[in-house]
Amino acid sequence: MRIALKILRYDPERPAGPRFETFEVEADPGSRLLDVLLHIQRRVDPSLAFRRSCAHGVCGSDAMVVNGKERLACKTLVRDLVSADGADGGGESGGSGGEVTIEPLRAMNVIRDLVVDERRFFDRYRAVKPYLIDGGEAEGGREKPEDAGGPADSGPEPAQASPDQESGGSGEGREAPYVGTAVPLLHRESLQTPDQRKVIDEATNCILCASCFSACPVVRMVHPGFIGPAAILQAYRFQEDSRDRGFEERLEVLDHRDGVWPCESRFECTRVCPRGIKVTKHINLTKRRILDAKGGKKV
Amino acid sequence: MSPAPGAPLHRHELDVLVLGAGGAGLYAAIQAGRHSRLRTAVLSKVHPLRSHTGAAQGGIGAALGNVEPDKPEWHAFDTVKGGDYLTDQGAAFVLAEDAVRAVVELERHGLPFDRTPDGRIDQRRFGGHTRNFGEAPVRRSCYAGDRTGHMILQTLYQQCVRNDVAFFDEFQAVDIFLDGSTCAGVAAVNLATGDLHIFRARAVLVATGGFGRMFRVTSNALASTGDGPAMLARRGVPLEDLEFFQFHPTGLRGLGILITEGVRGEGGVLRNRPGERFMERYSPTLLDLAPRDIVSRAIVTELREGRGFVGDGSADDYVVLDATGVGKETLRAKLPDITGFCLTYLGLDPAEAPIPVLPTAHYAMGGIPTDTFGRVMTARAPEECYRGLYAAGECACVSVHGANRLGTNSLVDLVVFGRRAGDHVADFAAGSNLPPLRADDIDRVREALARLRETGPPAASPTAADLRDRLERVMMEKVGIYRRGRDMASAVDALKEMRRRWLDLGVTDTGRVFNREALEILELGNLLDLALLTAASALNRTESRGAHFREDHEERDDARWLKHTLARLEGGERVSLSYRPVDTSVWAPAPRRY
Numbered sequence: 029m030r031i032a033l034k035i036l037r038y039d040p041e042r043p044a045g046p047r048f049e050t051f052e053v054e055a056d057p058g059s060r061l062l063d064v065l066l067h068i069q070r071r072v073d074p075s076l077a078f079r080r081s082c083a084h085g086v087c088g089s090d091a092m093v094v095n096g097k098e099r100l101a102c103k104t105l106v107r108d109l110v111s112a113d114g115a116d117g118g119g120e121s122g123g124s125g126g127e128v129t130i131e132p133l134r135a136m137n138v139i140r141d142l143v144v145d146e147r148r149f150f151d152r153y154r155a156v157k158p159y160l161i162d163g164g165e166a167e168g169g170r171e172k173p174e175d176a177g178g179p180a181d182s183g184p185e186p187a188q189a190s191p192d193q194e195s196g197g198s199g200e201g202r203e204a205p206y207v208g209t210a211v212p213l214l215h216r217e218s219l220q221t222p223d224q225r226k227v228i229d230e231a232t233n234c235i236l237c238a239s240c241f242s243a244c245p246v247v248r249m250v251h252p253g254f255i256g257p258a259a260i261l262q263a264y265r266f267q268e269d270s271r272d273r274g275f276e277e278r279l280e281v282l283d284h285r286d287g288v289w290p291c292e293s294r295f296e297c298t299r300v301c302p303r304g305i306k307v308t309k310h311i312n313l314t315k316r317r318i319l320d321a322k323g324g325k326k327v
Numbered sequence: 328m329s330p331a332p333g334a335p336l337h338r339h340e341l342d343v344l345v346l347g348a349g350g351a352g353l354y355a356a357i358q359a360g361r362h363s364r365l366r367t368a369v370l371s372k373v374h375p376l377r378s379h380t381g382a383a384q385g386g387i388g389a390a391l392g393n394v395e396p397d398k399p400e401w402h403a404f405d406t407v408k409g410g411d412y413l414t415d416q417g418a419a420f421v422l423a424e425d426a427v428r429a430v431v432e433l434e435r436h437g438l439p440f441d442r443t444p445d446g447r448i449d450q451r452r453f454g455g456h457t458r459n460f461g462e463a464p465v466r467r468s469c470y471a472g473d474r475t476g477h478m479i480l481q482t483l484y485q486q487c488v489r490n491d492v493a494f495f496d497e498f499q500a501v502d503i504f505l506d507g508s509t510c511a512g513v514a515a516v517n518l519a520t521g522d523l524h525i526f527r528a529r530a531v532l533v534a535t536g537g538f539g540r541m542f543r544v545t546s547n548a549l550a551s552t553g554d555g556p557a558m559l560a561r562r563g564v565p566l567e568d569l570e571f572f573q574f575h576p577t578g579l580r581g582l583g584i585l586i587t588e589g590v591r592g593e594g595g596v597l598r599n600r601p602g603e604r605f606m607e608r609y610s611p612t613l614l615d616l617a618p619r620d621i622v623s624r625a626i627v628t629e630l631r632e633g634r635g636f637v638g639d640g641s642a643d644d645y646v647v648l649d650a651t652g653v654g655k656e657t658l659r660a661k662l663p664d665i666t667g668f669c670l671t672y673l674g675l676d677p678a679e680a681p682i683p684v685l686p687t688a689h690y691a692m693g694g695i696p697t698d699t700f701g702r703v704m705t706a707r708a709p710e711e712c713y714r715g716l717y718a719a720g721e722c723a724c725v726s727v728h729g730a731n732r733l734g735t736n737s738l739v740d741l742v743v744f745g746r747r748a749g750d751h752v753a754d755f756a757a758g759s760n761l762p763p764l765r766a767d768d769i770d771r772v773r774e775a776l777a778r779l780r781e782t783g784p785p786a787a788s789p790t791a792a793d794l795r796d797r798l799e800r801v802m803m804e805k806v807g808i809y810r811r812g813r814d815m816a817s818a819v820d821a822l823k824e825m826r827r828r829w830l831d832l833g834v835t836d837t838g839r840v841f842n843r844e845a846l847e848i849l850e851l852g853n854l855l856d857l858a859l860l861t862a863a864s865a866l867n868r869t870e871s872r873g874a875h876f877r878e879d880h881e882e883r884d885d886a887r888w889l890k891h892t893l894a895r896l897e898g899g900e901r902v903s904l905s906y907r908p909v910d911t912s913v914w915a916p917a918p919r920r921y
Contacts, residue, residue: 041838058581058672066549070792074844075836079373081548084584084668086477087377103671139519140841146374159485160437217391217434219446225439232439232471232478236376271437304667 031055031110033064035076036131038138046138050127057107061128062090065101078142085302088237092142093131098239098300133242149238152255155281158262161274162218224270231265231310233303234258240297240307251290255281257297257307260288264310267317279318288315336769337517337524342756343367344513344528346500346555348375350476350738351720351745352534353483355701356492358749359532365756368493370500370515370526372550372846375484379536379548380741383476384664385589386468387433387742388456388735389426393447394466399423401458402467404914406736409455409618410692410729411873411883412916413568413891413909420913421699422727422736422743429742430469438482440471441661451661452592455618455733461921464616468735473587473662479738498524499846500554502772503531503716504764505562508705510716511762514772518846521839523776525769529756532717532748533559533695533703539572540850541858542688542807543799546578546585555722556695557853560860564713565706565893565905567724568693569857570865571874573732574808576622578687580645584668586684588734590677591615593657595650597626598681599634605646613921620731620874621921623686627808636683647681654678686808692732692874693864694724696893701748706893706905715755715762719748726891729909730873779845781833791832791848794825798851798858801825806862810877815866822859823900829855860894863902868892885916 030052038046051072055064062080069076078101079089085103092101095109110126136144240257241247247254263282266272282288288311297307343359345352348371359367371378390397402423407414430448434440440448450466458465471478487494497518504511504527512527538553539545560566576597577586591597597615599605609625610617617625626646629635635644650658650665655678658666662677669677695718696704702712720741727740789797805818829852836844870884871877890906897903 039838040840060672069843070790070795070847074834075838075842077841077843079377081373081377081550082379082382083549084382084582085671086382086474086664087373087379087548089373089377105672140838143841145519150374154488157489159489162435162437217431217440217448220439220442221446222442222444224446225442228439229472232481233474235381235477266437269437269439 029055029057029106029110031064031106032127033068034127034129035141037141039075039140055106057105057110059106060102061094061104061106061109062101064106077140086235088235091133091237091239091242091302093133093242095129098133098243100237100239100302103302133238135242135244135247136238146238149241149256149258152259153236153262155255156259156263157274157278157281158266160266160269160272161277162271163273218271220270227268228265230305231261231268233305234261234265235303237302239300239302243296243300245294245296246290246292250292251286253286254290255286255288257291257311260291260311260314261305261307264314267314275321282314283318283322288318291315335522337522339524339526340761341366341368341526341528343530343532343752344526345369345532345534346513347371347378347534347536347720347722348494349378349534349536349720350380350479350483350741351748352532353480353487354742354745355532355534355719355749355752357483357486357490358746359753359756360487360490360492362753362757365753367753368495369487370495370498370513372497372499372518372554374496375487375494376480377550378480379551380738381477381480382546382548382585383479383738384473384585384587385453385592386451386470386475386735387426387430387479387738388453388467388733389430389469389739390423390467391427391430391448391450391469393443394450395458397458397465397467399427401460401465402426402456404460405456406727406733407729407914408461408919409733410727410731411919412729412885412889412911413571413726413872414729415726415910416913417910418699418725418727422739425743425747426739429739429746433479433482433742436482436486438471438478440469451589452616453734454588454591454616454622455613455921456735457613461612464613468589468592470589473589473664476738479742495524499849500558501776501849503533503558503562504768505559505564505713505716506762506765509714509762511764511768514769516776518841521842523772525764527761527764528715529759529761530715530717530752532701532719532752533722534718534720534745535722537691537721538854538857539688539690541798541802541854541861543803544578544583544685545688546575546583547688552850552853553691553722553857554850554853555718557856559695559703560856560896563895564703565696565895566694566857566860567696568726568730568864568892569691569861569894570868570892571692571730572688572861573619573690573692573874574623574686575689576619576626576686577648577684579668579672580683580685582672583687584672585687585689586648586665586668586682587662588616588619590648590650590653590662590665593661594653595648596652597622597646598649599629599646600636600638601634603634605629605634610921617921618731618733620876623808624876626686645683645685648684649681650677651679651681688803690732690737691721692724692726692728692730693892694718694722697723697725697744697748699725699744699747700751701744702751706895715759717748717752719744730875779834779848780837782835782837789828791844791851794829794832794855795851798822798825798855802858802862806865808876810865810875812866812869812877812879815862818862819859819866822855822862826855826859826900856896859900860896860902864892864894864904867904889916
């Protein structure tokens, strides 16, 4: 089928400001929007700039605004754009029907065409200390595993580390209980139940593509300093991890006028998330956790 | 992106420069970063979180023995046998033993593995991983849903943030300064400005990942163009065992998107059009969980014999991966991304309909030859290494994967050897000085880049896109799963001709900021060099072993070919081949049956 991509172009090395340029190309309805963009860049106009890498929705490079909505180009099929997404014209009738508008992500400066400067996004990500704060050094050198049955510094004594009687089908009918490989006690994994793990599962899906940041009306129009949905989601992922001890440390960023509070629950982040994460819900859970910890008072 | 004449030249001095920010590069940076007196930085052409490690799905193998008895020795054996005995056996032990420690360390760094009911890291079955030297499948793969690589990449990046590792994001490396046997640094272009940056360093660690983009159908990211090994090849570094390139059996039909072996680990079954579980004929013991080279060949054989769903053995023909027996709940809980890929791209729910699949180019077993500390070895003597030059991850060849890598062992390789190389490079850098740059090094780079500011000859001549299409087709058709001498010979000729044409390419876009056209020309050049070395290595090896299967030499020939290939690029397009012995100190090579 024939489709028209109306792309917002910007070249910092040319005096003209941003302008739309329309490319009419032949595209298989089952192909990805990314395939069409690659075709244009390789065959029609090599100067078209956009990021891409994995091409199947897991690396987060090719987020862009498609017909007004943040999407990953590699996770968007041509047929979906022309039929469902309300592009004007003759639908998927095979004629030169749909026009698809493509713009760079919002809330960040444009470097060239569809490439934006993501520093504003990643600086906020970094601000929430997006890593496990486990109360010890991660080397496993000094903290005591919760399950430590024996003396803390008993060295490589595997038998001790595994006092489990009958865990998950391990070796019934064997002479001696199997005790795992010879990992020194202090270097053993910390324990986490499947239920504890489940609490953070959805949040760990985030690929930091910045779609939610771009879509957030608060970031764009109300409170530009707002830390944004993805950063809060990352904070949630750690603060609700049963192994993490960093809740207090992250409070100074989250319980701040630029922290969680500017969020107005507009649900745009949830609507655009290409990983299907209910981002707003996680933000609200984070707010509640802070309120509970502080006995009900905002900053 | 290429520097304009007179454009600013930026100079940096570092102790350790890591090239590439996937699993191996990040792990190395974390380790090297522990030495507070060393200036360590990571340079990557994509933002680290966009690296292809993030696309790995099924798991990371380690003999934790959390759910059933297991031990590193069995893991090492499976790795050796899986590699069709081309694996260096001492290195396989390092891999298997360090894997246990590395997985625990990743967990300690925060990686959210799936858990057993009693709270330990859960493990599942994966192809070629067995208990007791091949008796039956073993649950060895530690996993986080079907996005284990995503979690590893995220976790390592988080630790880098925590440790304040310095990054140069979106810098394209264009040359590695290697004078004789000493590495002195790297030249790179900042994609956002087009400026040239010269990084002098006491040591450089190359971790640029794979180069599956030389094939038409691949699971690899668009960025997987082998920049590191190609730059080194042009500097005279030999590349090892390139003829062994893995085709993963289950790529999504038409797209090559990976469908993890974990689907089969959870009970998914491959079927042909008559509905047969055809792996029963090829691998009676391990069935669908046989190593990937065997399963990929089985699929192609089924297609050739007319049992595909189209039935004509054409490029559109396919078999199916039937996961309907796995159960909706398990698919949702343990393989959610796979479910999503099928829904997004094919509009089918794997709980209800079988998934159309075809083999997809997936992983380079070969690469930059290193020892088990990541030091890059010369072709001259087995023990001789370049000074200050390290490599780790898919771009390197230790060799632990031999002629065919087992599933999960790529992630094991990244963390084990990324970590080891990081420790070693830091120690090396702490005790060495900044090597001098050669006077003409920078001029050479400027010259090479100059033509990327000039418009090429108009029309008529092939464009970069034409050459890329041809490269992908030639490699897919002539240096793919089944190979023949005369096909590969014609591939070598075609690739040489393409390299010459590549030299004539110019740009139409002379902009400096995010000039993708220039970048893709550089990447294409890298792929062409690696493809030539791959085809030449494959042509010369007149036997079948692991992923290298020749219809004109169907048997493994240990007497003549139990050795590693070292392929060196000489004078542009001449490939010189030499060989070095395999470490078989533990297990004598035996016939490989599953």
